[in-house]
Amino acid sequence: MSFLNKTYTFVKQENLDAFLKSVGFPDDKIEKALKFTPEQKVTKDGDTYTLHTQGLEGPKETKFKSGVEFDDVIGFDKTPAKVTIVVDGNTITQTFKTDKGNGSFKREYVGDQLIISVTRQGWEGVAKRYYKAA
Template sequence: MSYLNKTYSFVKQENFDGFLRAVGLPEDKIEQVLKFSPDQKLTKDGDTYTYHTHGFEGPKEVKFQSGVEFDDVIGADKTPIKTTYVVDGNTVTQTITAAQGNATFKREYIDDDLIVTITGNKFDGVSKRYYKAK
């Protein structure tokens, strides 16, 4: 797990606006979210992982154990969600269940690259966000 404790910086995205429209985000919010380019880092302490990000709301930490569902919130409006992260080698898959629909964020760590592939039950396409280790 050479990706642990590395900070990854946002590089580019593909079709993320399509995903945001599919989950019903208003156009004015989509413009803001598309500018959102948080650094992210994953750390581990025993069986607990922590995702560290910094974005609109400032720094955020999400603590989780692989395969264990928990309550969380996303976005500036603090939308409640159920989420589960599964760590499998160099892949961390997050599944979200919310009133707006379900989504999967598959994070693949390949050398110094992080590719996040986003799919959802209300989204016909695939979105990707790319990051590079600092």
């Protein structure tokens, strides 16, 4: 798990606009989201991980144990969700279930890169965001 405690800085994205439209993200905020350049970091203390992310509304820390479901909120509208995050080697898969549908964020750490693939039920595409270790 060489990715622990490293900060990953946003580099580029693919198909994010289509994903945002598919979840009903307001058109006036899509451009802002596409210009947003967040950072991500994962830390670990015992068997508890913390996912440090930067969202449009500010920083967020998500504490979790691998494979244990918990309650969270996701998206621009703070939709209540049941979330499970599984750490498997250099891959972290975050699945979510909401009243609006289900989806996932798959984080793959390859060398000094982080590639996040975003999917959701009812949408045929895959959005990708690319990061590089700082």
